[in-house]
Amino acid sequence: MNATKIKNNVDNAPPLDDVWAILEQRGWLEERTADVRTRLRGIAQVRTYPRGEPLYMVGEPPNGVFGIARGALDISIPREDGQEIVVHRAQPGFWVGDLALFSGLPRLVTITAAANTVAAYLPKTRLSQLLEQYPELILDFYILSHRNVATTLQLLSNLSIPRAEERLALRLLIYDQRQTKSDEWIPLSQEKLAALTALSLPTVQRTLRGFEESGLVELGYGRLRIRDREQLLRYSG
DSSP: HHHHHHHTTTOOOOOOHHHHHHHTHHHHTTTTTTTHHHHHHHEEEEEEOOTOOOEEEETTOEEEEEEEEOOEHHHHEEEEOOEEEEEEEEEEEEEEOHHHHHOOOOOOOOOEEESSSHHHHHHHHHHHHHHHOOGGHHHHHHHHHHHHHHHHHHHHHTTTTHHHHHHHHHHHHHHHHHHHSSTBBBOHHHHHHHHHHTOHHHHHHHHHHHHTTTTTTEEEEEEEEEHHHHHHHHHHH
16 A cells, blocks of 8 residues: 555655755754765655545554655554554654664554655665665664654653643643744644544633633634743643
8 A cells, every 4th residue: 555655645746956955954854964964865656636635544564754845744652542643743844654663673653744745755765775785874873763752752741731721731831842934834733733632622612712811822723823932831831
């Protein structure tokens, strides 16, 4: 299924130069040296995914690493009853797929396009050949894995917070940390925020209205942005 999916997603893709320029301005790739970025750029391909299409699913064999340049990704994990729950909405600058690829084990999560998404794709075969030529690059991918584990731990600790106001404030700050502009909109609906924070929708709506009235956030249709980061941080405790 992965091979067919990748083949179908090359149509109408933007130029790689444009996609790579976005990724070099944020997240893991921004922190890499110029040499590392150039070498990865040499094997990268552009893939587009319409909203709702999976990049890969739980249990599939690894096929490469993905960096999101535009759009958003939902990360879902399986439950004991066989259902999957979304635990994170990833934004541009986020890279994923490294853990299964370098362990040689099946995918542990499902990654789905939460909006029309453009990604840079590092194919498994070409990445393996690059690592044989430049084995020092493995350290950069260890750093990527560390970043993603840190995000996972941050999200888990957020769910342990009992007060809804503090839990929401900290979750918003987590997303804000990944923004490149201080006034950038966060593409996150109130319904999705409720699901991600394990809170009821009325609780989230009531809390966000309070944040808005206090000047902490601005609410839009299916999105929001932080207006007073320092006050939101103090509000979170």
